[in-house]
Amino acid sequence: EVQLVETGGGLVRPGSSLKLSCATSGFTFSNTWMNWVRQAPGKGLEWVALIKDKYSNYEANYAESVKGRFTISRDDSKSRVYLQMNTLRDQDTATYYCTRNLRGWGQGVMVTVSS
């Protein structure tokens, strides 16, 4: 069974950092492209970042709204993908989902940025 479990969310102050983790199982992680997608409360979905597999040299792509502040990474030995979020803003408040190839999704983790 495919599973994706996000952790690391919480309440933080504007300007601070947070690192999300997504633990996966049930599929061959090492050759899977992984994404982070977020959803602000009561709003629609926003794609955040993608990391390709080793065969594509772990190339990463980002939404303009997070470029330079967020970094996606992966550890194939642990079947985990991460999202390092720096210089957080109020508008980064959202539920963050990791997704496998934009097909299987985790249950999401809430990040609240507020003073």
Add this chain to the structure above:
Amino acid sequence: DIQMTQSPSFLSASVGDRVTINCKASQNINRYLNWYQQKLGEAPKLLIYNANSLQTGIPSRFSGSGSGTDFTLTISSLQPEDVATYFCLQHNSWPFTFGSGTKLEIK
């Protein structure tokens, strides 16, 4: 960036009705379009990938069509459990972009 215009924003229909939801891309995205269903308080679930391929385990009353810039999600016979918000996503080019969603309710 590619803009995805989804319509309608809200839809009310009766059980057994045929329902269609549309997404229009601001430029050609070939068939790189997915449809998702999101029920209240849950994560999105993939229904259709690459415009017309039914995801494993999804009922056959769901279908997708289209290519280029115009796409449609069809529910052939609406069921009570289909109450949800539906989103399209283009994954032809970065940044990937979602439609704004269609909230579907039962009349």
